[in-house]
Amino acid sequence: MAGRIGIVGVAQTHYGKRPECHLEDLVFEPVEKILKETGLTFADDGTGIDATISCSQDHWDGWTISSKHAVDAAGGHLRPEEKVAEDGAYALYYAALCVLAGHYECVLVAAHTKESQVDGRLIENAGLEPLYLRMLGMDFTSCAALQAAQYLEAHTLGPADCARVVVKNLGNAMDNPYAQRAEILTETDVLTSPLLSDPIRVLDAKPVSDGACAVIVATEEKARKWTSKPVWIDGLGCCYDRHYPGYRDLTDPVSLKEAARRAYTMAGIKDPRREVDLCELSEYYSYQELLWAEGLGFCDRGGGAGLLHSGASSREGGLPINPSGGLLSGVPVNVAGLNRAVEAAVQLRGEAGKRQVEEAERAVIHGTGGVCGQMHCVITMRRGF
């Protein structure tokens, strides 16, 4: 691809319940950090950040035009600031395109959500078709449960396979200072946690979380100037599937495969299983790590569990998945995809401390949105130093 996009800096909040925060406090926290750490400011003359892409959802914020929280805190005053109302990975995807277009040479991306302030299940219910599905009392968890049940049935798997994802990820999270939930668990702990919607149990699901994160991207030239540890974004892809889950084969994530194909093609990745050193994906529920691994091309259909059981997806394995602890360790919706990118960048910069994957050169990050993973965004990154 013509011209490279460099990540200049990343920052994130600790994730967890933040009742003491106003939404603007949440946005400002990682923005203040990233401005300090990079030394960059908002500038009109090309010497700093040219524009901001914010990311939030009006329903979760309870504000029509939820980017108003980002305007003051993330440099929108008398400056370009646009809001992507999608998962955070899409905000990074769009920022990268802006840099390629050349209209902006340095972009700040900032995502925030405070899930704890509202009953998210009602919001999710409002994400279903109003006349056909909404009145069935479904939310994303119950829909995901249908997908999980189908997936497990199709490949003769059981809840124990999903439980193992939880054990791995929450164990990984023990080394992640930002994680909300980190525990050494057994499969039995997961399998005996309260049932939400069969087969999804409390520990199989991402916890309610508040938080925010920020990333600064720039042209290759500026990235090299402004950081000694640039990380290149070299592949971009996203894709929509149809809305009504009944139209889809829920065991076959076609939109994820297409998003991944686009990103890999751009990055020149032909065999992701071998060429990628780590993956931070968005598993809102434990079964999704298995399913998304297939969509990302790490294994054949039904092979997601194999990656897990063989140890390939553990931090020491051939293709660590979610060495950060993933979403199961607690990351809010909308922030999720951008947090995945922050974690991957931290890994590629060699700054992941106790959760560091050794010799990490190339990473894939993934964000998703909608019922049963209707839309996906895939971004590939590689170390630039």
Place this chain on the structure above:
Amino acid sequence: MNGELLEIIIPLDLRYKWGAGPHLGAFLRGLKEGKIFANRCPECGRLQLPPTPVCGRCHVAMGEEWIELSHQGEVISYSFVVDPMYDAGIGDMRPVPYTIAAIVLDGGPDVAFFHKLEEEDPEKVQVGMRVEAVFRPPAEREGTMEDIIHFRTVS
């Protein structure tokens, strides 16, 4: 099949537990005490009312030094609202008419305070007139904007 179109009303009821944060929280606690607080940007010196965490122009943290403003000030703009508007606070249309105004409080030259005016007669309101906040009795205050009933005209 007859050609009648179906339309169904589906309510959406989302309840939010808003976090005021330290800055707006201090402001609301101040109202409960009968005080109106602003904070100041350490770089440009501008006052923000209500207090905010960050100065939108300087992108720096505003800090937590609360500056008390006078209860008196000058009307710089006003409007008589005649067309009823939905009020999320009461879940219904708000009774009209009412007068809203932007008021610059003494001590707070950079910021305007939005609130209601007691005066409802258009003939008696003008830009530049002096007004004063009327607070509820202390026992009735809850730490919301309603702790100020309205601004009355000061002759």
Place this chain on the structure above:
Amino acid sequence: MGERVAIVGIGQTDHRFIRSDVNHEEMINEAVSLALEDAGLGIKDIDTVIIDNMDLFEGHYLADGMVVDGAGMFLKPGLKMNTGGTSGATAVATGWQHVASGVFDTALVVGWQKQDASPSIASLVTAREPFYDRGLAAGAVGIFASMGLRYMQETGCEEEHAALARVIMADNARRNPHAHLKLDLTTRDVLDSRVLVWPVRLLHMSPTSCGACALVLANEKRAEKQEKPPVWIRDLETAHREVSVFRGGCVEPQPAVSAIEVACSRLYKRNGITKPARDVDVWELYTPSSWALFPWMELFHICEKGEAWRLVEKEVIRIEGEIPIEPSGGVVSTNPIGASGVIRVAEAALQLRGEAGDRQVSKKAETAIATAWGAASWIVVFFLSKHL
């Protein structure tokens, strides 16, 4: 520098108060089909789809996900933007960035609003700070009332001038088959209409409409293959404004810096526009209220400060005039909020193509400015041209 971007397809629905004959997807599909037909392309020729919608307004969470089939997004890349009133324009800007990046040859941009199905007015209240000013419930009208009051105090403008501005928009709208309100107004009608928040009357404010608007954007290579002449989006600029103005009001030292001025000065400088009234042929400004027209004409430097009301009085802003403004009839005649920003660009493009029918401006139209405005004084400005 990136690829050049042109508008090669334009489609919009006939905007109405109620469209109970269609659901969201079907309505969107009308506009999308028209845009594709206009471009002589099929959905397979579209590389990415950019949607804008204010979810909370629509009452749907992830509204883009819900309209995949109607908007042709199945198995295509795309995303949703949401910047309030400017959403439609932001979507166009986003589509522009997608094509300019070189990653996509074509992009479909779709904006819509189905106000009959959504609690728009109630949702608008949620744009106010919950602790601070939701209780005041004054809405957008109050902003324009302050604007109008101040303008009258500072110039010789009187209520009659705002009434005339509204009449001109109505006259324009009657020549636009897509317009929602096609009213036959006199200034007397406007002056007699119900006061909302003085001096703003009912007729000064935009309606809420159901409608959709779609644009097909393409890079130079693809635009050259098109039958119809491309309209180039030569440049764009976005500027938002700190929220404290919206939250309570900053009293700034005069003259206050406006986002409009900041965006325009950057755009004009880059494009050699030194005398906007001369250098730009058509203006599709997004003015949600007749009272906004005067101060904004001045902020866009169409005329000197304090003079806009005189230009309106002389009616030079008419379709036949020297400085045609909102020949479509503007937002005050048609306002499907999510589509309005796209409509401004679409209408400007139609003018430059010479395809605006009865509302085609009399003067030769080679360049245009299309804008969108949103809450807290946000602005997006596009510079369109027939030539590269």
